[in-house]
Amino acid sequence: MLSSEINKFRKIVGNKNVITDKNDMQKYLKEWRGVYTGVAGAIVKPKSTEEVSNILKFAYRKNISCIPQGGNTGLVGGQIPFNKNHIVISLERLNKIREINPTDQSVTVEAGLILSDLQKKCDENNLIFPLSLASEGSCSLGGNIASNAGGVAVLYYGNTRELVMGLEVVLSDGSIINNLKTLIKDNTGYSIKDLFIGSEGTLGVITAATLKVFPKPKNTYTALLSVDSPKQSIEILNYIRNNLSIPLTAFELMNNFSIELVNKHMDKASIPIEKFKWLILVEFSSIEVSKNEKDKIENLLNEILHQNLAKDIFISQSSKQAKDMWYIRESISEAQKKEGGSIKNDISIPIKDISKFINNAEKISKKVIPGSRSVIFGHIGDGNIHFNISQPVKSDRDKFIKKDKKLRKKINDLTIELNGSISAEHGIGLTKKADLKKYMKKDVELFKLIKKSFDPKNIMNPGKIIDI
Ligand SMILES: Cc1cc2nc3c(=O)[nH]c(=O)nc-3n(C[C@H](O)[C@H](O)[C@H](O)COP(=O)(O)OP(=O)(O)OC[C@H]3O[C@@H](n4cnc5c(N)ncnc54)[C@H](O)[C@@H]3O)c2cc1C
Known part of the structure; x- marks a missing residue:
């Protein structure tokens, strides 16, 4: 990248907000699992929508590709740059809450705001923003929207897509589209907002969003159930x-x-059920203050036990116990990372066929990689399973990772056969680009037309999701 170009970016965002030092750039170039390490000409950190617009106006003129980045927790490589003439636009300084609007049950936030910061602010205002992921302490709202994040509350509140009311975005030529509305009804042609949700930085930069919030539940009830x-x-x-x-x-x-x-690699989790093949974590939430709710839930769970649907049940009696239960669930990804090489499949299946999928996928993985160990967990109420594989004990990590392609093909074939999706919540990025092309040929042709009309010079996160 030319020094004159870097100087121009410095002029737009200020000297210290353009990083070119190799060491300082690492944080933005390495992906969470260490699967991708990239290169870039610079990391550019705007503080306002106008600065994003000026960066893109210049980049458009000079054909400089731009990779938007939020918290860098994406799991498909979408946020990583791979060319020293490209820049990362880091949204981390664009992180204000612009408005909390209890009447319209909405908040308007900037894209770089960290998800857990929004959750805290909502909590202080007796509201909740229900999106909840294990990466919530690092991921940004812009990244959540660009990847249509899922998480643990989708069952009741929906995916990120269902939580977005309006967006402010900057297109590749620097023009700003402000659609920060709190409308429930708005039938005004094609939904630009919906195209940006899940676009993984390939159509433009999301700079702000108006999001739905909900009354904070007065009570939550959490339980663990063991099943066979x-x-x-x-x-x-x-x-x-x-x-x-x-x-x-x-x-x-x-x-x-x-x-x-989790028990091996993380702080020891306290698990109130001793022997089990599978555990289910359930949570009920209620905004009513009703005395008999707890009884109703306990009665129902007892019926489940007596009908032999579950083997054992433990209902949390304190917020500390509920927190411990969630700790187990939320520590699985981190724990698996510490166990060595892993191959991950984030897929969704119609709920009626989940059991068939898990049984067949286990057989496939044992056949393709004898000795492999299945780490199976997920938002089963949404049909979303993380069917992950850890390398066999004492095996060579690189040899194991090389089997990824073969195993993924078979798991994807099974997923498609069962009418499922090859990417339930993590997106396409680089990891699943070839799979998308293979399984969704016709859609990919339409994707290309959409991409070309938003980004005719292909400067927005080129090479991610699709090639044009
Ligand atoms: C431990 C762990 C647990 C996770 N659990 C879940 C889970 O349960 N559910 C789930 O869905 N995901 C999960 N993820 C994946 C990840 O956290 C989400 O995809 C998250 O939404 C990414 O947000 P981010 O800010 O880190 O985005 P980044 O990683 O920075 O970027 C992700 C993608 O969005 C684009 N992007 C980022 N910001 C913008 C912007 N402002 N405008 C346009 N494009 C942008 C990037 O170019 C990239 O393509 C998990 C990740 C980890 C590490």
Whole structure:
């Protein structure tokens, strides 16, 4: 990258907000799992929408490609640059809460705001923003929107897409589209907002968003249930849905090995159930103050036990116990990382076929990589399974990782056969680009037309999701 170009970026955002030092850039170039390490000409950190616009106006003129980045927690390589003539536009300084609007039940935030900071602010205002992920202490709202993040509360509140009311975006030529509306009804043609949700930085830069918030539940009830199979977990899900009107806000399945890893690598988790093959973490939330809610939930869970749908049940009696239960679930990714090489499949399957998927996928992975160990967990209530594989004990990590392609192909084939999705929540980025091309040929042709009309010079995160 020419020094004159770097100087221009310095003029726009200020000297200290353009990073070119190799060491200082590492934070923005390395992906969380260490799968991708990139290169870039500079990291440019704007503080306002106008600065983003000026960066893009200049980049458009000079054909400089731009890779938007939020918290750098994406798991498909979308936020990583791979060319020393490209720049990262880091949104981390664009992080204000512009408005909290309890009447319209909305907040307007800038893209670089960290998700947990928004959650805290909502909590102080007796509200919740329900998006909740294990990476919430680092990921940004802009990144959440650009990757249409899922997480543990989708079951009741929906994906990020369902939580976005309006967006402010900057297009590749620097023009600003401000659609920060709090409208419930707005049928004004094609939805630009929806195109940006899940666009992974390929259409433009999201600079701000108006998001839905909800009344803070007065009570949450958390429980762990042990079951012998994923099939039983689906039976329990249906039983709860058919017999209780208190909102079920989470329903997470974890296999035994996931929890073994948490116990091995993280602070020891306190698990109130001794022996189990699978654990389900359920959470109910309620905005009403009703005395008999707890009884209703306990009765229902006891019925589940007596009908032999679950083997054992533990209902949390304190917020500390509930927190410990969530700690187990949220530590699985981190624990698996510490166990060595992993191959990850973030897929979704129609709920009726989840059990079939897990059984067949286990057989496939054992055949392709004998000795491999399955770390299976996920938002089973949404049909979303993280079917992850850890390398066999004492095996060579690189040799194991080389099997990724073969294994993924078979898992993807199975997913498609069952009418599922090859990417439930992490997106496409680089990791799943070839898979997208293979399984969604016709969609990819349309994607290219959309991409060309938003970004005719292909300067926005080129090479991610699709090639044009
Ligand atoms: C431990 C762990 C747990 C996770 N759990 C979940 C989970 O449960 N559910 C889930 O969905 N994901 C999960 N993720 C993945 C990740 O946290 C999410 O995809 C998150 O939404 C990414 O946000 P970010 O700010 O880190 O984005 P980044 O990683 O910085 O970027 C992700 C993508 O969005 C683009 N982008 C970022 N900001 C903008 C912007 N302002 N405008 C335009 N494009 C932009 C980037 O170019 C890139 O393509 C997890 C990750 C980790 C490490």
